Amino acid sequence: MTDPGERISAFVEALRKGQRPPRFPVESDDADVLRAAVALAAGRPGHGAPSSRFVSQLHHRLAEASGQAGEASSSRRRFLGRLGLPAVAALLGAAAATGLRAASDHWLPDTDADDQLVPAGQGAWIPVAPFGDLVAGQPRQFTAGPINAFVVRDPQTDDVYAVSAICTHLGCMLNANAAAGRLDCPCHGASFTLAGDPLSPIYPRALPRLRARINGDTVEVYAPTGVAADET
Amino acid sequence: MSIPRVDNAPDERAPTPALAANWESAYRENVDWVYRFVYGRVGNHLDAEDVTAEVFMRSLPRLRLAAPTAQLRAYLAMAARTVLVEHWRNGYDVELNDYSLTDVPQPQAWPDVRSDENARRASGLLARLPEHYRRVLELRFLQGCSLRETAAALRITIGNAKVLQHRALRRAAELGKQDLA
Numbered sequence: 001m002t003d004p005g006e007r008i009s010a011f012v013e014a015l016r017k018g019q020r021p022p023r024f025p026v027e028s029d030d031a032d033v034l035r036a037a038v039a040l041a042a043g044r045p046g047h048g049a050p051s052s053r054f055v056s057q058l059h060h061r062l063a064e065a066s067g068q069a070g071e072a073s074s075s076r077r078r079f080l081g082r083l084g085l086p087a088v089a090a091l092l093g094a095a096a097a098t099g100l101r102a103a104s105d106h107w108l109p110d111t112d113a114d115d116q117l118v119p120a121g122q123g124a125w126i127p128v129a130p131f132g133d134l135v136a137g138q139p140r141q142f143t144a145g146p147i148n149a150f151v152v153r154d155p156q157t158d159d160v161y162a163v164s165a166i167c168t169h170l171g172c173m174l175n176a177n178a179a180a181g182r183l184d185c186p187c188h189g190a191s192f193t194l195a196g197d198p199l200s201p202i203y204p205r206a207l208p209r210l211r212a213r214i215n216g217d218t219v220e221v222y223a224p225t226g227v228a229a230d231e232t
Numbered sequence: 233m234s235i236p237r238v239d240n241a242p243d244e245r246a247p248t249p250a251l252a253a254n255w256e257s258a259y260r261e262n263v264d265w266v267y268r269f270v271y272g273r274v275g276n277h278l279d280a281e282d283v284t285a286e287v288f289m290r291s292l293p294r295l296r297l298a299a300p301t302a303q304l305r306a307y308l309a310m311a312a313r314t315v316l317v318e319h320w321r322n323g324y325d326v327e328l329n330d331y332s333l334t335d336v337p338q339p340q341a342w343p344d345v346r347s348d349e350n351a352r353r354a355s356g357l358l359a360r361l362p363e364h365y366r367r368v369l370e371l372r373f374l375q376g377c378s379l380r381e382t383a384a385a386l387r388i389t390i391g392n393a394k395v396l397q398h399r400a401l402r403r404a405a406e407l408g409k410q411d412l413a
Contacts, residue, residue: 043354
């Protein structure tokens with residue numbers, strides 16, 4: 001569907017159905033057409049107010065962020081501590097399967113890039129791949145129990161690191177885009193660096209990290225206790 | 233009207249009777265109009281929620297400063313404009329820097345001025361179109377008709393309804409260039 005007219009039609013149809021419209025590059029004239037469509041769609045009487053669900057979810061997010069000021073790096077650990085690992089693990093798995101929008105704001109706390117998905121003392125090192133099998137800069141996906149993640153061999157340092165493969169926006173499974181050096185979300189266009197840093201300011205939460213290390217010839221990650229890794 | 237320079241306002245922390253009590257009340261007082269402002273410029277609730285959330289997350293430090301109400305509104309409007317520009321840049325690879333801040337509601341008009349703002353913009357745009365263009369856009373956007381229903385209502389083929397919609401939107405875009413900001 002490369003014809004601009006068809007794309008604009010799809011954009012209009014999505015607006016009419018109350019769906020998120022598709023993204024595609026446009027010229028300035030076509031952008032004016034999209035904006036006219038947006039203004040008309042938004043003019044439908046009685047449709048402009050935020051839902052109470054959204055208002056309270058955003059309040060919740062702001063409260064979390066507000067309480068974390070000055071101690072942001074420990075926020076995730078505290079959150080995980082409150083819930084307990086099995087609960088978090090189950091939620092992460094469920095989200096990977098369904099990408100439920102309503103649930104996401106509650107169980108995905110704000111994260112910092114240097115924060116860890118599995119806190120020290122609550123997991124174990126498990127092997128995920130032979131180091132020699134990893135190609136520098138090409139993410140290798142694996143699951144370890146409820147955790148779905150990418151392990152990456154850093155082309156500069158030859159060290160390894162691991163980040164969650166679940167988009168922090170709405171919980172969709174990310175795709176590795178090795179050619180572009182990115183992790184891309186197929187749902188709404190969010191993308192992240194291989195290290196998990198957000199590339200779009202619209203979806204600003206970094207991917208949670210897992211600790212990873214090279215042990216002899218094996219790459220290991222720090223995963224919840226009692227799980228084994230599978231490459232996917 | 234020039235863009236308010238709220239960042240350099242010298243009386244930022246000066247106590248006035250109109251200070252927001254805390255960030256939560258500042259949020260409650262402003263979330264509705266920010267959302268409606270954003271919704272009028274993205275046209276769907278999923279994007280409106282993402283953009284609005286981003287606006288408030290970025291503005292949280294300002295929300296916590298107990299700024300005078302009018303300054304906070306100007307700040308939020310500027311943040312909304314910034315995130316909207318990014319929304320169009322990231323999603324559509326286009327630079328749109330004309331999201332006007334001139335219609336940030338004045339304190340005395342608050343909060344009624346916002347509630348039908350989007351409907352007013354849409355009807356203002358439709359009113360300037362020729363009848364056949366206005367009709368197809370009313371059916372499609374305001375009444376939410378499918379192309380098939382629109383074609384039936386206008387007694388034309390679906391293909392022609394699609395072409396008519398396209399031409400009508402182009403005309404609306406030309407007419408609306410100024411007031412879509």
